[in-house]
Amino acid sequence: MNITLQVKSKYVNEIEYISKVFFSEIVGVSFVIDFRDDLEFNTIILPSGKKIYFPNIFFDDYYLNGRLPESVQYLKSEYLSEKVPIFFGLPSVDKIDKGFKFGFDILGTCFFLLTCYEEFVNKKRDCYGRFLHAYSCSNKLKYVEYPIVDQFAYLIRCILIEDGLNISTKSGSLNITCDVDWPYDNRLSSLKITLRTVAYLLIKKKRLRCAINLVSSFIKKRVGWSYQDEYRNAVTFIMEQCETLNKKGLFYFIPKKTHSLDTDQTLLSQDANELLNEIHSRGHLIGCHPGFLCSEKTREMLNSYNIFYSELRRICGEGIVHNRNHFLKWDINSTARELNDQGVDFDSTLGFSDHIGFRCGTAYDFTMFDLKNREMLKIKQRPLIIMDASVFHTSYQYLDYSVNTEVYLKEIVNRALRYGGNCTLLWHNTHLLSDEDRNMYKSIIMREELC
Numbered sequence: 001m002n003i004t005l006q007v008k009s010k011y012v013n014e015i016e017y018i019s020k021v022f023f024s025e026i027v028g029v030s031f032v033i034d035f036r037d038d039l040e041f042n043t044i045i046l047p048s049g050k051k052i053y054f055p056n057i058f059f060d061d062y063y064l065n066g067r068l069p070e071s072v073q074y075l076k077s078e079y080l081s082e083k084v085p086i087f088f089g090l091p092s093v094d095k096i097d098k099g100f101k102f103g104f105d106i107l108g109t110c111f112f113l114l115t116c117y118e119e120f121v122n123k124k125r126d127c128y129g130r131f132l133h134a135y136s137c138s139n140k141l142k143y144v145e146y147p148i149v150d151q152f153a154y155l156i157r158c159i160l161i162e163d164g165l166n167i168s169t170k171s172g173s174l175n176i177t178c179d180v181d182w183p184y185d186n187r188l189s190s191l192k193i194t195l196r197t198v199a200y201l202l203i204k205k206k207r208l209r210c211a212i213n214l215v216s217s218f219i220k221k222r223v224g225w226s227y228q229d230e231y232r233n234a235v236t237f238i239m240e241q242c243e244t245l246n247k248k249g250l251f252y253f254i255p256k257k258t259h260s261l262d263t264d265q266t267l268l269s270q271d272a273n274e275l276l277n278e279i280h281s282r283g284h285l286i287g288c289h290p291g292f293l294c295s296e297k298t299r300e301m302l303n304s305y306n307i308f309y310s311e312l313r314r315i316c317g318e319g320i321v322h323n324r325n326h327f328l329k330w331d332i333n334s335t336a337r338e339l340n341d342q343g344v345d346f347d348s349t350l351g352f353s354d355h356i357g358f359r360c361g362t363a364y365d366f367t368m369f370d371l372k373n374r375e376m377l378k379i380k381q382r383p384l385i386i387m388d389a390s391v392f393h394t395s396y397q398y399l400d401y402s403v404n405t406e407v408y409l410k411e412i413v414n415r416a417l418r419y420g421g422n423c424t425l426l427w428h429n430t431h432l433l434s435d436e437d438r439n440m441y442k443s444i445i446m447r448e449e450l451c
Ligand SMILES: [Zn+2]
Pocket: 179, 181, 289, 325, 326, 327
């Protein structure tokens, strides 16, 4: 045992959960909890006997009463090179006799962020049923680009090391993932769709070479010649990039069509076998990408997982189960529990579709909590930090392919890795067709080598 926590005995499940995730999984220290009824401040007692006092603001004034944070201030500390947004309390770390006094609620803030608690309170959703960054406190208070939980963990780790504790430093890595919504080029499925895409490439995107390639592939396909399938080639491109970096890529596939917004090229389609076998034989990983309706209909989730398990185990055998929901759809009341019950080990859905950054306040893997039933689950979240669509889509951040964008993306990767977290990157194969996409992609994933 390294530290003792003295905390108020209200909301025992929640406190046990957040203490385990924050101290054990993220900071990397063991602890015991001493629940008390008569505390003015929560207290972390260090091995030397020194104490860190912090207020119990979130659970006293916000939890389960519909209130959300309204303002932010920034903590600057000698232990941290960057400022930290503070919204439950004051931005202060004061040295006092035999310890520290924090002005902010460290555990309450971590619980609020890691459980996505505000989505439980704020019911606003987009036309696909998703909670967006645009509706969030992180947009209002401008903190989505800060891994606040990881910054807090770094602060605590510094204090513990100063106190004489031998804690191993954490180093995260880049997780390269791809949602293979369309393994094969569906733009070649009819003359009408091909022509429409060619017009889009020429007029909107000004990509003459892409348009010529598409027309050439369409003609070759029609006359029965071999042709370049650009979507399929892009999956190979990702595998090659991963292999250059000695990494395993993770490719998510839709097992079953549940809605018109799902692919026809599911795990059961004729061509899927060839691709799945290649991904597996090259040492990469395959995850489940439940279709559009799965987050709303338990039956669809169940059927999708039955297919996924039978196909995956036929090709790969038993292994760790990875999940990411199509469209990043997520119901705060039920999805984590349902995936947990399907035997999923890691979900990686929780990034905002409309903004990159830290939806859960962390880049670390962490055990999830069912807010509705107020229980800790077994499933772990591997938060999604950067998605191509969030960066470039006209409805989202809509950035260009400039050096500024490259620098911005690299800084987000750096922020994730700087405090020991991972950076999970989602780049669709369908978004790797042009040189500018491929160059941007390569510069981001190679960044880690320079870190
Ligand atoms: Zn998808």
